[in-house]
Amino acid sequence: MPSSDNDPPKKHRVEIGRDFEKQAALFFEQNGFEVLHRNWQFGHKEIDIIVRKDQLIVFVEVKSSATGQFGHPAERVDNRKVENLTQAARAYLIEHEISGCDLRFDLVTFVDGSLEHYPDAFEASS
Secondary structure, three states, rough: OOOOOOOOOOHHHHHHHHHHHHHHHHHHHOOOOOOEEEEEEOEEEEEEEEEEEOEEEEEEEEEEEEEOOOOHHHOOHHHHHHHHHHHHHHHHHHHHHOOOOOOEEEEEEEOOOOOEOOOOOOOOOO
16 A cells, blocks of 8 residues: 555654654653563564563553544554464563563553553453
């Protein structure tokens, strides 16, 4: 699908996305979490941020939208995205030999630059 004249170039969108991921990571740090990884990849699947606080590991998905014109960014976390995040999270736990921790999937959205945090936003797919 071709982009319209109003769409920012892909490189610019990626840079904006990375900036929001940095802001989200800082938000977690300010709330007592340790950032373990950013942009952790398993094949073509990626977890934006992985944080830890005591025995809780949180896998964080970050979504943003310049305006609410095309719906809330949370609406872009569909079943396929949840399945991909679940697969990547399982691979992360295996690769890092992590067990006995509580796990959670959080969503951080930015609408017009404003951070919204949704703890325990969705459950892992089966």
